[in-house]
Amino acid sequence: xxxxxxxxxxxxxxxxxxxxxxxxxxxxxxxxxxxxxxxxxxxxxxxxxxxxxxxxxxxxxxxxxxxxxxxxxxxxxxxxxxxxxxxxxxxxxxxxxxxxxxxxxxxxxxxxxxxxxxxxxxxxxxxxxxxxxxxxxxxxxxxxxxxxxxxxxxxxxxxxxxxxxxxxxxxxxxxxxxxxxxxxxxxxxxxxxxxxxxxxxxxxxxxxxxxxxxxxxxxxxxxxxxxxxxxxxxxxxxxxxxxxxxxxxxxxxxxxxxxxxxxxxxxxxxxxxxxxxxxxxxxxxxxxxxxxxxxxxxxxxxxxxxxxxxxxxxxxxxxxxxxxxxxxxxxxxxx
Numbered sequence: 001x002x003x004x005x006x007x008x009x010x011x012x013x014x015x016x017x018x019x020x021x022x023x024x025x026x027x028x029x030x031x032x033x034x035x036x037x038x039x040x041x042x043x044x045x046x047x048x049x050x051x052x053x054x055x056x057x058x059x060x061x062x063x064x065x066x067x068x069x070x071x072x073x074x075x076x077x078x079x080x081x082x083x084x085x086x087x088x089x090x091x092x093x094x095x096x097x098x099x100x101x102x103x104x105x106x107x108x109x110x111x112x113x114x115x116x117x118x119x120x121x122x123x124x125x126x127x128x129x130x131x132x133x134x135x136x137x138x139x140x141x142x143x144x145x146x147x148x149x150x151x152x153x154x155x156x157x158x159x160x161x162x163x164x165x166x167x168x169x170x171x172x173x174x175x176x177x178x179x180x181x182x183x184x185x186x187x188x189x190x191x192x193x194x195x196x197x198x199x200x201x202x203x204x205x206x207x208x209x210x211x212x213x214x215x216x217x218x219x220x221x222x223x224x225x226x227x228x229x230x231x232x233x234x235x236x237x238x239x240x241x242x243x244x245x246x247x248x249x250x251x252x253x254x255x256x257x258x259x260x261x262x263x264x265x266x267x268x269x270x271x272x273x274x275x276x277x278x279x280x281x282x283x284x285x286x287x288x289x290x291x292x293x294x295x296x297x298x299x300x301x302x303x304x305x306x307x308x309x310x311x312x313x314x315x316x317x318x319x320x321x322x323x324x325x326x327x328x329x330x331x332x333x334x335x
Contacts, residue, residue: 046252049328056324059317066314070132077129080112082122084129084284091115105302113306116289117296123303126284127310133285134314137199138265144204145265146258149211150250154242156212157219167216171209179206183268187277195280203268211257215250222249252329260322263315270311286311 050056069076077083091106092098098118100106105114105123113123156167183202190198222228223246231245232238270287272278279285286307293304 046325046328050321050324053324055320059321059324062313062317063321066131066135066310069128070135073128073132077125080122080124080128082111082125084121084125085282086121086125088115088120088122090120092117092120099299105300107302114300114302116292117300117303123289123306126289127286127307130284130286130289130307131310133196133279133283134266134269134311137196137203137269137279138262140200141203141207141265141269142258142262144200145207145211145261146254148204148208149257150215150247150254152208153212153215154219154247157216158223158242158246159238160220164216167212171212174206174209175213177206180271182206183272184275184277187272195278195283199269199272199278203265207261207265211254211261214253214257218250218253219246222246256322256326256329259318259325263318263322266311266318267315 050060082088088111091102091111092100092115098120100115100117100120102108102114105117107114111122111124113127115121116123116126152167152171156164183206186202187195187198219242223241228241228245231241236245269278270285270290273285273287274291276291279288281288289307290304290311293300293307297304
């Protein structure tokens with residue numbers, strides 16, 4: 001599948017002519033005016049703009065809370081007094097199939113979020129460790145996706161020609177491929193050991209083309225600016241021009257894309273765990289907890305509501321923060 005070239009995809013070819021990034025594409029051989037690339041706002045200016053946005057501040061606060069839970073999970077669980085793998089048979093009624101004793105799913109001073117029906121495991125402890133699993137997988141997949149997407153996007157956008165053709169065709173293939181079906185098939189066939197690493201690799205394989213396509217277009221635009229051409233004319237190597245002259249000018253674009261990618265990866269991990277091909281029990285996962293709660297939600301709705309609410313708020317926070325960050329960069333508030 002080929003995409004019609006945009007103004008950002010007009011690149012300089014080795015012989016000095018200007019043409020679109022795809023051979024034989026629309027506008028091939030034409031001459032286009034130099035694109036104007038906005039200055040990259042500094043981190044300090046972006047932060048000053050975001051901290052005056054109440055929605056962005058609330059999102060950052062919640063994300064910070066989840067990060068603290070993930071980092072200090074063992075300490076937090078020790079304070080609560082229950083391990084995420086520990087069964088408390090005294091908190092459930094065996095005569096009713098393991099329904100938690102007490103109101104609201106067994107919420108009490110001993111079990112702050114209640115207990116898991118059927119097993120009596122502490123929901124608070126599993127929520128805390130589930131935050132660690134979700135954040136580690138999502139952030140690791142985001143980091144790997146960012147490295148792959150940025151690298152291939154820079155190479156395709158700057159060097160053009162056959163490099164661009166190969167990278168673009170790979171991106172087209174992966175973006176058109178039914179990723180979810182392939183993930184389910186691969187994860188189902190592979191052994192359960194070290195499932196978190198497999199999730200990171202599989203998610204990243206299908207995630208990097210979306211960032212690479214944006215980076216490619218921006219690279220084509222920035223590479224036509226005078227300071228980049230001057231660096232090439234002075235004898236700087238292609239790698240040095242790409243990573244020291246072009247990449248710093250794409251920082252804001254990459255940050256915005258990464259912020260918007262994290263909630264998608266959190267949701268993907270939760271969805272795969274919900275389908276039974278993600279994190280393997282007894283390792284806690286929010287998606288896995290939601291899947292386990294399906295048969296109990298009419299009896300113990302809190303078991304479904306608590307992990308669902310944590311997952312919803314985390315995805316919402318990253319999504320809103322990404323939108324606010326994109327608005328700051330696009331509107332020039334940070335400058």
